[in-house]
Amino acid sequence: MKTTGINFRHLYYFWVVAKEGSITRAAERLDVAVQTISAQLSLLEQSVGKALLAPQGRRLTLTEAGRIALSYADQIFLLGEQMLDTLATSDIEHTMRLTVGISDSLPKLISSHLLEAALALPQRVRLVCFEDKFDALLGDLSLHKLDVVLTDRPVPSGTTLRVFSHLLGESEITLFGLPALAARYAPGFPASLNGAPLLLPTRNNAIRGRIDQWLESHDVRADVVGEFDDNALLNTFGRSGLGLFPAPSALEKDVRDQFDAVPVGALSPVKEQFYAISNERKIKHPAIDAILGAIHGRVFPSASRAA
The missing domain is CATH 1.10.10.10 (Winged helix-like DNA-binding domain superfamily/Winged helix DNA-binding domain)
Structure with a gap:
């Protein structure tokens, strides 16, 4: 009917x-x-x-x-x-609202740095953040519940959703650990990782497959003692000393300061990429444009802005 x-x-x-x-x-x-x-x-x-x-x-x-x-x-x-x-917000005429979806696989330190550019705008920005699974966030974005999604992967090819991926940058991955663990496994890296306790993302995470391939290519048989769907939880267990854990090399200072962890070795050439996904091919929201415009060379040493 x-x-x-x-x-x-x-x-x-x-x-x-x-x-x-x-x-x-x-x-x-x-x-x-x-x-x-x-x-x-x-x-x-x-x-x-x-x-x-x-x-x-x-x-x-x-x-x-x-x-x-x-x-x-x-x-x-x-x-x-x-x-x-x-x-009803009293200062709405002078406030810009930015509603952001953050993929649960995205390192929280990365998302924090990405949003600093928006918060530094002359106009006051009211930031509203939601964390969820990648697919759920894309659905909310397509329904215009979100202004942008920050994530570690582009939109899959062939999707019927009218959303667009903007590459923010990339960073190599380093294994970190508390000083005692690092002192034990850093000498002789990467062969020293045989039997080493590792904390890794689950296999639905974009970076996990690359790490597994790196381990296999170096003939390393590490002991995966924990797998985590949520990146923040992975870092929390890493800070507890349960095992070595991966993080973007660009965040070495943050990892040292917040988790008291030090580098064990770089997983070169493994890299993690970071994207902003929007409903528009050309960004129109001033706060999102600020993220894209200010990111080059600021968070990621090798970051490159998408066209």
């Missing part, structure tokens, strides 16, 4: 009924007559051509179509509430 478009008042009444579990409670919450809500629900179901609610005792339950509709209504009205909160 072809629809003529959604009446958002009808959808809002459905949303409230679904949350409250009954038309009576929804009517009390909205301060309208029960008959008004019933009529609005009937018009919505006629519009979409499917039943969205079904009676179950004294309550209403969602049909399968209703569950799908509710998932979209949640996004619509929660975004609406966020819009009102944002517009």
Whole structure:
């Protein structure tokens, strides 16, 4: 059945009924007559051509179509509430909002450095950050819930999403460890890594395959004592001395300062790349453009800006 478009008042009444579990409670919450809500629900179901609610005792339950509709209504009205909160900000005329998705595989020190350029703009920037899986963040970006995604991989070729990858730079990878571990395994590197305890990203991480290939090419049989989906957790265990852990060579000073770890050896030529992913091929958001413009030679010694 072809629809003529959604009446958002009808959808809002459905949303409230679904949350409250009954038309009576929804009517009390909205301060309208029960008959008004019933009529609005009937018009919505006629519009979409499917039943969205079904009676179950004294309550209403969602049909399968209703569950799908509710998932979209949640996004619509929660975004609406966020819009009102944002517009209510007292200094909004002088504040630029930047909503960033950060891939959980991206080193947190890298994301911090990347965002420094945006925060250094003359105009005040209100930064809102969300961390999630790469695929989930791309979905949110395509729905314009995010302004940009910072990650360690480009958008896969062949994707149907209209999003674009911007290379920020790259860095070689170094193994780090607490001084006692480093003193034990640095001499004779990389042969010394045979039997060494390693903390590595899980195999769905972009850099893991390159590290495995490096170990194999040097005929190293290390002891992988931990695998981590979250980079921050990997670093936390590294700071505890559980094993040697990889980090971008460009962050050597940060790793020393924050984790009391020192270099054991570089995994040359293994490199990790860092990307900003946006909805636009040419960046228009001033804060994102600042990240791209200021990054060259600042965070990554060999960084290069994408065209």
